[in-house]
Amino acid sequence: MSPREWLSLVLLIAGAGFYLAGTMGMLRFPDVFCRLHALTKADNLGLLLICSGLAVLAASWQTTALLGIIWLLGLIAASVSAHLIARHALREQQSTRSQSTNIR
Amino acid sequence: MSLAVDLLIAAALIGLAVQVVVGGVLFRAIVLFIVFGLTMALAWARLAAPDLAMAEAAIGAGLTGALMLVAYRRLIEINPDKPARTERRRSVLALPVAILASALVAMIGLAAIGLEPAPGFAGRAVMDELDQTGLGNPITGVLLVFRNLDTLLEIAVLLAAFAAARAVTVPGASPLPLSNRSQSPLVGALLAIIVPMTVLVAAHLLRAGGHAPGGAFQAGAVLAASGVLLALTGKLVPSAETGLLLRLGLLAGLVGFSLVGLIVTGFGLPLLAMPGIWAIYAIETAMMLSIAVALLLLFTGSAGLRRGAD
Amino acid sequence: MIDLVLPGLVVFLLLNLGAGLWRVQRGPTAADRMLSALLFGTTTVAVLLVMAEWMGEPALRNVALLFVMLASVISLAFVGLPREDEES
Numbered sequence: 111m112s113p114r115e116w117l118s119l120v121l122l123i124a125g126a127g128f129y130l131a132g133t134m135g136m137l138r139f140p141d142v143f144c145r146l147h148a149l150t151k152a153d154n155l156g157l158l159l160i161c162s163g164l165a166v167l168a169a170s171w172q173t174t175a176l177l178g179i180i181w182l183l184g185l186i187a188a189s190v191s192a193h194l195i196a197r198h199a200l201r202e203q204q205s206t207r208s209q210s211t212n213i214r
Numbered sequence: 215m216s217l218a219v220d221l222l223i224a225a226a227l228i229g230l231a232v233q234v235v236v237g238g239v240l241f242r243a244i245v246l247f248i249v250f251g252l253t254m255a256l257a258w259a260r261l262a263a264p265d266l267a268m269a270e271a272a273i274g275a276g277l278t279g280a281l282m283l284v285a286y287r288r289l290i291e292i293n294p295d296k297p298a299r300t301e302r303r304r305s306v307l308a309l310p311v312a313i314l315a316s317a318l319v320a321m322i323g324l325a326a327i328g329l330e331p332a333p334g335f336a337g338r339a340v341m342d343e344l345d346q347t348g349l350g351n352p353i354t355g356v357l358l359v360f361r362n363l364d365t366l367l368e369i370a371v372l373l374a375a376f377a378a379a380r381a382v383t384v385p386g387a388s389p390l391p392l393s394n395r396s397q398s399p400l401v402g403a404l405l406a407i408i409v410p411m412t413v414l415v416a417a418h419l420l421r422a423g424g425h426a427p428g429g430a431f432q433a434g435a436v437l438a439a440s441g442v443l444l445a446l447t448g449k450l451v452p453s454a455e456t457g458l459l460l461r462l463g464l465l466a467g468l469v470g471f472s473l474v475g476l477i478v479t480g481f482g483l484p485l486l487a488m489p490g491i492w493a494i495y496a497i498e499t500a501m502m503l504s505i506a507v508a509l510l511l512l513f514t515g516s517a518g519l520r521r522g523a524d
Numbered sequence: 525m526i527d528l529v530l531p532g533l534v535v536f537l538l539l540n541l542g543a544g545l546w547r548v549q550r551g552p553t554a555a556d557r558m559l560s561a562l563l564f565g566t567t568t569v570a571v572l573l574v575m576a577e578w579m580g581e582p583a584l585r586n587v588a589l590l591f592v593m594l595a596s597v598i599s600l601a602f603v604g605l606p607r608e609d610e611e612s
Contacts, residue, residue, distance in 0.1 A: 111525050111526070115525070115526045118526065119525075119526065119529055122529065122530075122533055122574075125570070126533055126536050126537070129536075129537060129540050129567060129570065130536075130540060132563065133540045133543050133544055133563070136544055136547055136559070136560065136563055137543060137544075137546060137547060142553055142555050142556050142559065145547075145556065145559055146559060149559055149562060149563050150562075153563065153566045153567070154566070156566075156570065157566055157569065157570055160533075160570050160573065160574065161573065164573055164574065164576075164577050167526065167577055168577060173582070173585070176585050176589070177573065177585070179589070180569065180573070180585070180588055180589055180592050183407075183408075183411070183589070183592040183593055184566060184569060184592040184595070186404065186407060186408075186596075187404075187565075187592055187593075187595040187596045187599075188562065188566065188595075189400075190398075190400050190401070190403075190404045190596055190599070191562055191595065191596055191599035192562075193398060193400055194398060194400075194401075194599050194600065194602075194603045195555050195558055195559060195562075195599060195602065195603065196555075197398065197603070198555060198602070198603045199553060199555035202553065202554075202555070215528060215531035215532060215535065216531050218531075218535050219531055219534050219535055219538065222535065222538045222539070222542075223538065226538070226541070226542065233549075239551075241554050241557060242548060242549070242551070242557060245548050245557045245558065245560065245561050246548060248561050248564075248598060249545070249548070249560075249561060249564050252564050252565065252568040252591075253568075255568065255572075255587060255591070256568060256571060256572070256575075259572055259575050259579075259581070259584050259587060260575070260579075262579065262581060264581060264583035264584055264586070264587055265583075267572075267584065267587040268583075268586060268587050268590055271587050271590040271591050271594070272590050272594065275565075275590070275591055275594040275595065275597060275598065276594040276597050279597070279598045279601065280597050280598060280600075280601035283598070283601040283602055283604070284601055284604070287604060401600070404596055408593060408596060411593055412593060412594075415589065415590070415593060419586070422586075426583055427583035427586070428583075428586070432590075436590065436593075436594075439594050439597055442597055443596070443597050443600065446597070446600045446601055446604060447600060
């Protein structure tokens with residue numbers, strides 16, 4: 111195996127590790143706001159590492175640019191979605207508390 | 215290892231499909247359906263059918279998921295007291311029918327595995343004659359050169375679907391709003407990036423359709439999805455009148471395709487023959503616009519759209 | 525060696541997805557379920573990118589591009605929902 115493949119291997123495995131961490135957080139964290147952190151941060155880092163690993167492997171500027179755009183768009187979508195969902199969940203929680211009818 | 219990938223995807227598809235239908239909670243079923251769409255795109259990708267994976271991505275992520283969530287919202291608005299939970303009704307026949315159906319599918323699959331295409335097989339003929347069309351993508355070749363009448367009728371069907379949707383809505387009723395009032399400043403920034411991006415990507419897919427996976431349907435679905443994004447954020451508001459531009463967009467595909475197809479007969483070519491690669495791209499562009507407008511109007515369920523207040 | 529790593533990575537990411545399904549089943553709130561849909565979105569994008577390299581099918585990168593570009597449509601449709609008390 112060439113050094114390029116080794117580098118890509120390390121990046122890909124690191125990316126997979128972050129995906130695993132994200133999923134663990136998603137399953138184990140106590141409430142929706144914690145889970146949001148686990149998910150959006152770990153997964154986007156995982157996507158970055160996997161994109162870098164694949165870019166090293168593909169060794170083409172065009173592919174690298176496309177992978178970069180995909181990661182950036184993923185980052186934008188994840189941050190805006192996380193913000194919107196968190197706000198929605200917070201307001202839902204507040205309205206439940208003020209009514210104080212629903213006991214989980 | 216590749217067998218493990220295929221088995222995982224197949225198992226996920228069946229499991230998700232069962233859960234979508236059987237699961238009691240409506241919202242969960244919607245989320246599972248969205249996940250089913252993602253898995254389906256992976257299945258098309260594994261079957262080396264990126265055209266279908268693209269269509270699934272654009273339709274599943276951009277249109278049907280949002281459509282179901284909006285429908286769910288309307289359902290709650292109509293009867294807020296009733297919990298969104300459907301009671302389970304299981305028939306005794308469900309299991310035997312499921313087993314028999316799976317056995318049938320498995321038999322057809324087993325029979326098809328060893329099948330060799332006959333020498334006169336249509337797919338082979340297309341691949342042999344593709345060079346004459348000047349196209350590199352056999353799918354675009356089939357859609358616009360070898361089976362062009364089917365494609366023309368599909369565009370007509372889309373127009374008919376829009377007319378049918380108009381026919382079942384109450385005339386004169388004010389269209390329901392799609393967006394909520396309170397909005398985050400982040401949404402404007404998101405739109406400023408994503409909407410121009412979708413236009414670029416649609417143009418890229420349309421151009422790529424000549425030689426690589428892509429084409430009018432995928433490009434049109436992407437454009438429609440960006441329209442959905444604008445409708446959900448209140449930048450586009452449903453209206454009761456179809457504007458002139460939307461009318462032109464709706465008809466562009468059908469009229470453009472038919473006109474070119476008729477005009478070429480005057481030059482001694484057969485009906486609907488393509489006079490050149492430029493005609494293919496022109497018709498694809500017109501069809502993309504028609505597909506985008508029709509899908510967007512079917513999503514909003516209104517006759518037309520106008521610019522939002524802000 | 526790398527030809528074995530890529531499908532292995534796809535299997536690993538798919539198993540990750542399967543684990544995430546538990547959160548969709550469990551809930552308890554609608555926001556939790558929506559979050560898992562987001563998780564599925566990013567993981568599917570990664571799977572498609574790895575598949576593009578593994579299967580030598582560059583068009584799959586365009587599929588991934590479509591998914592990330594349109595990922596926000598579903599979350600926007602979701603936050604348009606009125607707040608309601610979801611059952612667990």
